Amino acid sequence: MRRTALLCVVLSLIDLASSLVNADDKLVDWVRVTDQAGWRARDSQGEVVFRNRLWVMGGWFDSFNAPPRDVWSSLDGREWTLATPEAPWKHSDLPMTLVFQDRMWLMGGWYNGRLPGHAASHEVWSSQDGKHWEQATASAGWSARIAAAVVEFKGRMWVLGGTENYYFGDDTSLKNDVWSSADGKEWKQHTANAGWSPRAYHQAVVHNGKMYVFGGGNYVPKYQATNDVWCSEDGEHWTRLTEHADWSPRLWFSSVVYRDRMWVFGGWSNNPSKNWGDVWHSADGVKWEQLKSNVCWKERHEHSAYVFKDSIFIAGGHAQPLSREVWSLTLPQDWKP
Numbered sequence: 001m002r003r004t005a006l007l008c009v010v011l012s013l014i015d016l017a018s019s020l021v022n023a024d025d026k027l028v029d030w031v032r033v034t035d036q037a038g039w040r041a042r043d044s045q046g047e048v049v050f051r052n053r054l055w056v057m058g059g060w061f062d063s064f065n066a067p068p069r070d071v072w073s074s075l076d077g078r079e080w081t082l083a084t085p086e087a088p089w090k091h092s093d094l095p096m097t098l099v100f101q102d103r104m105w106l107m108g109g110w111y112n113g114r115l116p117g118h119a120a121s122h123e124v125w126s127s128q129d130g131k132h133w134e135q136a137t138a139s140a141g142w143s144a145r146i147a148a149a150v151v152e153f154k155g156r157m158w159v160l161g162g163t164e165n166y167y168f169g170d171d172t173s174l175k176n177d178v179w180s181s182a183d184g185k186e187w188k189q190h191t192a193n194a195g196w197s198p199r200a201y202h203q204a205v206v207h208n209g210k211m212y213v214f215g216g217g218n219y220v221p222k223y224q225a226t227n228d229v230w231c232s233e234d235g236e237h238w239t240r241l242t243e244h245a246d247w248s249p250r251l252w253f254s255s256v257v258y259r260d261r262m263w264v265f266g267g268w269s270n271n272p273s274k275n276w277g278d279v280w281h282s283a284d285g286v287k288w289e290q291l292k293s294n295v296c297w298k299e300r301h302e303h304s305a306y307v308f309k310d311s312i313f314i315a316g317g318h319a320q321p322l323s324r325e326v327w328s329l330t331l332p333q334d335w336k337p
Contacts, residue, residue, distance in 0.1 A: 027293055034325065043059060083131045141187030160213055190234070194236075201219065214229040225251055253267025261283050265279055266303060275318070304316055
Protein backbone atom coordinates (compact mmCIF):
# COMPACT_ATOMS: atom_id res chain seq x y z
CA MET A 1 0.00 0.00 0.00
CA ARG A 2 2.79 2.39 0.93
CA ARG A 3 4.67 1.50 -2.27
CA THR A 4 1.56 2.26 -4.34
CA ALA A 5 1.07 5.64 -2.62
CA LEU A 6 4.75 6.48 -3.05
CA LEU A 7 4.62 5.52 -6.72
CA CYS A 8 1.60 7.78 -7.23
CA VAL A 9 3.45 10.68 -5.62
CA VAL A 10 6.53 10.09 -7.78
CA LEU A 11 4.43 9.87 -10.95
CA SER A 12 2.62 13.08 -10.01
CA LEU A 13 5.92 14.90 -9.51
CA ILE A 14 7.16 13.63 -12.86
CA ASP A 15 3.97 14.85 -14.55
CA LEU A 16 4.32 18.23 -12.87
CA ALA A 17 7.95 18.58 -13.90
CA SER A 18 7.09 17.54 -17.44
CA SER A 19 4.29 20.10 -17.65
CA LEU A 20 6.62 22.83 -16.42
CA VAL A 21 9.24 21.89 -18.99
CA ASN A 22 6.60 21.82 -21.71
CA ALA A 23 5.32 25.21 -20.58
CA ASP A 24 8.84 26.62 -20.83
CA ASP A 25 9.22 25.04 -24.25
CA LYS A 26 6.22 27.09 -25.43
CA LEU A 27 7.90 30.35 -24.49
CA VAL A 28 9.26 32.26 -27.47
CA ASP A 29 12.22 34.47 -26.65
CA TRP A 30 13.16 37.83 -28.11
CA VAL A 31 16.57 38.18 -29.75
CA ARG A 32 18.62 41.35 -29.35
CA VAL A 33 19.68 42.20 -32.89
CA THR A 34 21.95 45.04 -31.74
CA ASP A 35 22.43 47.24 -28.70
CA GLN A 36 24.08 50.00 -30.76
CA ALA A 37 22.08 50.91 -33.85
CA GLY A 38 23.70 53.49 -36.12
CA TRP A 39 21.32 56.25 -35.08
CA ARG A 40 21.52 58.12 -31.77
CA ALA A 41 19.32 56.74 -28.94
CA ARG A 42 15.84 58.29 -29.09
CA ASP A 43 12.12 57.86 -28.66
CA SER A 44 8.97 59.22 -30.38
CA GLN A 45 10.43 58.67 -33.86
CA GLY A 46 8.52 57.86 -37.02
CA GLU A 47 8.87 54.34 -38.36
CA VAL A 48 7.78 52.32 -41.42
CA VAL A 49 8.70 49.22 -43.38
CA PHE A 50 9.30 50.30 -46.97
CA ARG A 51 10.96 48.58 -49.91
CA ASN A 52 12.21 45.73 -47.80
CA ARG A 53 13.90 47.99 -45.26
CA LEU A 54 13.22 49.21 -41.73
CA TRP A 55 13.09 53.01 -41.46
CA VAL A 56 13.56 55.43 -38.54
CA MET A 57 12.93 59.14 -38.94
CA GLY A 58 13.16 62.04 -36.50
CA GLY A 59 12.15 61.57 -32.85
CA TRP A 60 13.01 63.09 -29.47
CA PHE A 61 16.26 63.52 -27.52
CA ASP A 62 15.02 65.88 -24.78
CA SER A 63 12.46 68.64 -24.21
CA PHE A 64 14.89 71.55 -24.55
CA ASN A 65 16.24 71.01 -28.05
CA ALA A 66 14.76 70.91 -31.51
CA PRO A 67 13.96 67.31 -32.53
CA PRO A 68 16.28 65.43 -34.88
CA ARG A 69 15.53 65.40 -38.60
CA ASP A 70 17.68 62.46 -39.68
CA VAL A 71 16.40 59.44 -41.63
CA TRP A 72 17.90 55.96 -41.40
CA SER A 73 17.16 52.56 -42.94
CA SER A 74 18.26 48.96 -42.48
CA LEU A 75 17.97 45.65 -44.31
CA ASP A 76 18.32 43.58 -41.14
CA GLY A 77 17.92 45.83 -38.07
CA ARG A 78 21.62 45.52 -37.28
CA GLU A 79 23.38 47.67 -39.89
CA TRP A 80 21.84 51.10 -40.52
CA THR A 81 22.40 53.54 -43.40
CA LEU A 82 21.88 57.29 -43.14
CA ALA A 83 19.56 58.54 -45.91
CA THR A 84 19.79 62.20 -44.86
CA PRO A 85 21.03 64.02 -41.75
CA GLU A 86 18.42 66.77 -42.15
CA ALA A 87 15.08 66.24 -43.87
CA PRO A 88 13.06 69.35 -44.85
CA TRP A 89 10.34 68.67 -42.29
CA LYS A 90 11.06 69.85 -38.73
CA HIS A 91 8.05 68.70 -36.66
CA SER A 92 9.51 65.25 -36.08
CA ASP A 93 8.65 64.59 -32.43
CA LEU A 94 5.63 62.25 -32.28
CA PRO A 95 4.77 62.57 -35.99
CA MET A 96 2.39 60.24 -37.80
CA THR A 97 4.05 57.93 -40.35
CA LEU A 98 2.89 55.22 -42.74
CA VAL A 99 3.42 53.75 -46.21
CA PHE A 100 0.87 54.58 -48.90
CA GLN A 101 0.98 54.38 -52.72
CA ASP A 102 4.60 53.24 -52.73
CA ARG A 103 5.77 56.24 -50.70
CA MET A 104 6.71 56.93 -47.10
CA TRP A 105 4.56 59.60 -45.46
CA LEU A 106 5.26 61.83 -42.46
CA MET A 107 2.64 64.24 -41.17
CA GLY A 108 1.89 66.36 -38.13
CA GLY A 109 4.32 66.21 -35.20
CA TRP A 110 5.81 68.59 -32.63
CA TYR A 111 8.72 71.02 -32.87
CA ASN A 112 11.03 72.59 -30.27
CA GLY A 113 9.93 70.74 -27.13
CA ARG A 114 9.30 73.23 -24.31
CA LEU A 115 11.34 75.98 -25.96
CA PRO A 116 9.99 79.24 -27.43
CA GLY A 117 8.63 78.67 -30.91
CA HIS A 118 7.24 75.23 -30.07
CA ALA A 119 4.35 74.16 -32.26
CA ALA A 120 2.36 71.30 -33.73
CA SER A 121 2.05 70.79 -37.48
CA HIS A 122 -0.48 69.84 -40.11
CA GLU A 123 2.07 69.56 -42.86
CA VAL A 124 2.09 66.38 -44.97
CA TRP A 125 5.30 65.08 -46.59
CA SER A 126 6.23 62.00 -48.63
CA SER A 127 9.35 60.32 -50.02
CA GLN A 128 10.43 57.30 -52.02
CA ASP A 129 14.02 57.20 -50.81
CA GLY A 130 14.16 58.94 -47.41
CA LYS A 131 16.50 61.59 -48.79
CA HIS A 132 14.25 63.59 -51.11
CA TRP A 133 10.93 64.72 -49.63
CA GLU A 134 7.94 66.40 -51.27
CA GLN A 135 5.35 68.44 -49.38
CA ALA A 136 1.80 67.43 -50.30
CA THR A 137 0.35 70.30 -48.26
CA ALA A 138 1.47 72.81 -45.65
CA SER A 139 -2.02 72.88 -44.15
CA ALA A 140 -4.05 69.66 -44.11
CA GLY A 141 -7.78 69.85 -43.41
CA TRP A 142 -7.30 68.54 -39.89
CA SER A 143 -5.92 70.89 -37.25
CA ALA A 144 -2.21 70.88 -36.42
CA ARG A 145 -1.56 67.98 -34.05
CA ILE A 146 0.74 65.27 -32.78
CA ALA A 147 0.44 61.66 -31.65
CA ALA A 148 -2.63 60.82 -33.71
CA ALA A 149 -3.13 57.26 -34.93
CA VAL A 150 -2.75 56.63 -38.66
CA VAL A 151 -3.55 53.67 -40.92
CA GLU A 152 -4.06 52.83 -44.58
CA PHE A 153 -7.61 51.59 -45.14
CA LYS A 154 -9.72 51.18 -48.28
CA GLY A 155 -7.21 52.93 -50.49
CA ARG A 156 -6.90 56.01 -48.28
CA MET A 157 -4.74 57.36 -45.47
CA TRP A 158 -6.61 57.91 -42.20
CA VAL A 159 -5.82 60.24 -39.28
CA LEU A 160 -7.60 59.48 -36.01
CA GLY A 161 -7.58 61.80 -32.99
CA GLY A 162 -4.38 63.22 -31.49
CA THR A 163 -3.63 66.37 -29.52
CA GLU A 164 -3.08 69.92 -30.72
CA ASN A 165 -0.67 70.76 -27.91
CA TYR A 166 1.98 68.61 -26.26
CA TYR A 167 3.25 70.15 -23.02
CA PHE A 168 1.01 73.21 -22.77
CA GLY A 169 -2.49 72.04 -23.70
CA ASP A 170 -5.42 70.66 -21.75
CA ASP A 171 -8.36 68.36 -22.37
CA THR A 172 -9.71 70.72 -25.05
CA SER A 173 -6.54 70.06 -27.07
CA LEU A 174 -7.47 66.39 -27.46
CA LYS A 175 -9.30 65.26 -30.58
CA ASN A 176 -11.53 62.35 -31.56
CA ASP A 177 -12.17 63.36 -35.16
CA VAL A 178 -11.50 61.10 -38.16
CA TRP A 179 -10.10 62.23 -41.50
CA SER A 180 -8.97 60.46 -44.67
CA SER A 181 -7.19 61.28 -47.91
CA ALA A 182 -6.37 59.59 -51.20
CA ASP A 183 -3.44 61.88 -52.01
CA GLY A 184 -2.25 63.59 -48.80
CA LYS A 185 -3.41 66.98 -50.07
CA GLU A 186 -7.20 66.87 -49.96
CA TRP A 187 -8.69 65.58 -46.71
CA LYS A 188 -12.24 64.50 -45.92
CA GLN A 189 -13.68 64.59 -42.40
CA HIS A 190 -15.76 61.50 -41.67
CA THR A 191 -16.77 62.54 -38.17
CA ALA A 192 -15.93 65.24 -35.65
CA ASN A 193 -16.77 62.85 -32.80
CA ALA A 194 -15.95 59.21 -33.30
CA GLY A 195 -17.54 58.04 -30.06
CA TRP A 196 -14.30 57.03 -28.41
CA SER A 197 -13.07 59.67 -25.99
CA PRO A 198 -10.76 62.40 -27.32
CA ARG A 199 -7.21 61.10 -26.98
CA ALA A 200 -3.59 61.05 -28.09
CA TYR A 201 -0.69 58.59 -27.69
CA HIS A 202 -3.05 55.78 -28.75
CA GLN A 203 -2.73 53.20 -31.53
CA ALA A 204 -4.75 52.05 -34.53
CA VAL A 205 -4.45 49.03 -36.83
CA VAL A 206 -6.38 47.49 -39.71
CA HIS A 207 -7.53 43.93 -39.13
CA ASN A 208 -10.24 41.75 -40.70
CA GLY A 209 -11.59 44.57 -42.84
CA LYS A 210 -11.96 47.06 -39.98
CA MET A 211 -10.04 49.87 -38.33
CA TYR A 212 -9.32 49.37 -34.63
CA VAL A 213 -8.46 52.11 -32.11
CA PHE A 214 -7.23 51.34 -28.60
CA GLY A 215 -5.57 52.83 -25.55
CA GLY A 216 -4.08 56.30 -25.21
CA GLY A 217 -5.30 59.37 -23.34
CA ASN A 218 -3.38 62.48 -22.25
CA TYR A 219 -0.03 63.23 -20.64
CA VAL A 220 -0.20 66.77 -19.18
CA PRO A 221 -1.56 68.77 -17.50
CA LYS A 222 -3.97 66.05 -16.37
CA TYR A 223 -2.87 62.47 -16.91
CA GLN A 224 -5.49 60.06 -18.20
CA ALA A 225 -5.14 56.67 -19.82
CA THR A 226 -7.51 54.13 -21.32
CA ASN A 227 -7.50 50.49 -22.33
CA ASP A 228 -10.69 50.40 -24.36
CA VAL A 229 -10.94 48.93 -27.88
CA TRP A 230 -13.13 50.27 -30.72
CA CYS A 231 -13.64 49.26 -34.34
CA SER A 232 -15.19 50.72 -37.49
CA GLU A 233 -15.81 49.71 -41.09
CA ASP A 234 -16.25 53.26 -42.40
CA GLY A 235 -14.53 55.69 -40.00
CA GLU A 236 -17.83 57.32 -39.11
CA HIS A 237 -19.62 54.68 -37.07
CA TRP A 238 -17.66 53.11 -34.22
CA THR A 239 -18.41 50.15 -31.95
CA ARG A 240 -16.83 49.67 -28.55
CA LEU A 241 -15.65 46.08 -28.25
CA THR A 242 -14.47 46.33 -24.67
CA GLU A 243 -14.19 49.10 -22.11
CA HIS A 244 -11.23 47.43 -20.39
CA ALA A 245 -8.83 45.20 -22.28
CA ASP A 246 -6.71 42.73 -20.30
CA TRP A 247 -3.65 44.99 -20.57
CA SER A 248 -3.38 47.98 -18.23
CA PRO A 249 -4.38 51.51 -19.35
CA ARG A 250 -1.40 53.20 -20.96
CA LEU A 251 0.08 55.84 -23.26
CA TRP A 252 3.02 55.76 -25.67
CA PHE A 253 2.80 52.06 -26.54
CA SER A 254 3.24 50.42 -29.94
CA SER A 255 1.18 48.01 -32.01
CA VAL A 256 1.26 45.90 -35.17
CA VAL A 257 -0.75 43.16 -36.88
CA TYR A 258 1.18 39.89 -37.08
CA ARG A 259 0.06 36.32 -37.75
CA ASP A 260 -3.54 37.54 -38.12
CA ARG A 261 -3.59 39.02 -34.64
CA MET A 262 -3.34 42.52 -33.17
CA TRP A 263 -0.37 43.12 -30.88
CA VAL A 264 0.37 45.64 -28.12
CA PHE A 265 3.91 46.31 -26.83
CA GLY A 266 5.07 48.21 -23.76
CA GLY A 267 4.11 51.82 -23.06
CA TRP A 268 3.86 54.03 -20.01
CA SER A 269 1.34 54.82 -17.29
CA ASN A 270 1.36 57.25 -14.37
CA ASN A 271 0.46 57.31 -10.67
CA PRO A 272 2.95 55.78 -10.18
CA SER A 273 5.11 56.47 -13.22
CA LYS A 274 5.80 53.11 -14.85
CA ASN A 275 7.23 51.79 -18.10
CA TRP A 276 5.71 48.56 -19.40
CA GLY A 277 7.55 45.64 -20.96
CA ASP A 278 4.60 43.34 -21.61
CA VAL A 279 3.37 41.91 -24.92
CA TRP A 280 -0.30 41.20 -25.67
CA HIS A 281 -2.18 39.85 -28.68
CA SER A 282 -5.78 39.43 -29.78
CA ALA A 283 -7.71 38.07 -32.75
CA ASP A 284 -10.86 40.08 -32.08
CA GLY A 285 -10.00 43.02 -29.79
CA VAL A 286 -12.13 41.57 -27.00
CA LYS A 287 -10.06 38.72 -25.66
CA TRP A 288 -6.37 39.50 -25.13
CA GLU A 289 -3.61 37.05 -24.21
CA GLN A 290 -0.16 37.89 -22.87
CA LEU A 291 2.87 36.48 -24.65
CA LYS A 292 5.49 35.66 -22.04
CA SER A 293 9.17 35.16 -22.74
CA ASN A 294 12.27 34.24 -20.74
CA VAL A 295 14.23 36.85 -22.71
CA CYS A 296 12.67 40.19 -23.59
CA TRP A 297 13.57 43.85 -24.06
CA LYS A 298 13.67 46.18 -21.07
CA GLU A 299 10.46 48.04 -20.22
CA ARG A 300 10.06 51.12 -22.41
CA HIS A 301 7.75 53.61 -24.10
CA GLU A 302 7.54 55.42 -27.44
CA HIS A 303 9.54 52.73 -29.22
CA SER A 304 9.12 51.66 -32.84
CA ALA A 305 7.40 48.40 -33.75
CA TYR A 306 7.50 46.74 -37.16
CA VAL A 307 6.50 43.52 -38.91
CA PHE A 308 9.43 42.63 -41.15
CA LYS A 309 10.43 39.34 -42.80
CA ASP A 310 7.78 37.45 -40.82
CA SER A 311 9.15 38.76 -37.52
CA ILE A 312 8.30 41.53 -35.09
CA PHE A 313 11.00 44.15 -34.55
CA ILE A 314 11.21 46.62 -31.65
CA ALA A 315 13.61 49.59 -31.92
CA GLY A 316 14.65 52.46 -29.65
CA GLY A 317 12.28 54.04 -27.16
CA HIS A 318 12.69 55.41 -23.66
CA ALA A 319 13.92 52.53 -21.50
CA GLN A 320 15.42 54.79 -18.82
CA PRO A 321 17.65 55.89 -20.45
CA LEU A 322 16.87 56.35 -24.14
CA SER A 323 17.67 53.25 -26.17
CA ARG A 324 19.23 52.45 -29.53
CA GLU A 325 18.60 48.73 -29.21
CA VAL A 326 16.84 46.62 -31.82
CA TRP A 327 15.07 43.39 -30.85
CA SER A 328 13.22 40.79 -32.90
CA LEU A 329 10.74 38.00 -32.26
CA THR A 330 9.91 35.22 -34.71
CA LEU A 331 7.06 32.89 -33.90
CA PRO A 332 7.34 29.28 -35.07
CA GLN A 333 5.19 28.45 -38.10
CA ASP A 334 3.11 26.06 -35.99
CA TRP A 335 2.62 28.62 -33.20
CA LYS A 336 -0.86 28.72 -31.77
CA PRO A 337 -2.08 31.03 -28.98
